[in-house]
Amino acid sequence: MEKELSQLTDNELLEKKKEIKSNNILNAVLLGVMVGISIYSTITGGFGFLTVLPLFFAGFIASRWNKNKKQLEEELNSRNLK
Numbered sequence: 001m002e003k004e005l006s007q008l009t010d011n012e013l014l015e016k017k018k019e020i021k022s023n024n025i026l027n028a029v030l031l032g033v034m035v036g037i038s039i040y041s042t043i044t045g046g047f048g049f050l051t052v053l054p055l056f057f058a059g060f061i062a063s064r065w066n067k068n069k070k071q072l073e074e075e076l077n078s079r080n081l082k
Helices: 010-045 049-078
Strands: none
């Protein structure tokens, strides 16, 4: 199980920051794919379940992405790390 951010050392926190930066590309690609699937589904078959489901997952991914990023930034700021 992963430690909470407050329990990480300064070096571990900076490594986590680098890890999140590299995950930004993956998250952006996932969001783009989900939105693309929704658009394609709407064009080919109209509005339906396959339109809503990817948008739901895209919203879920975006909210987790922002939450994790914000928590890390708050912990970095509380320790005066950049």
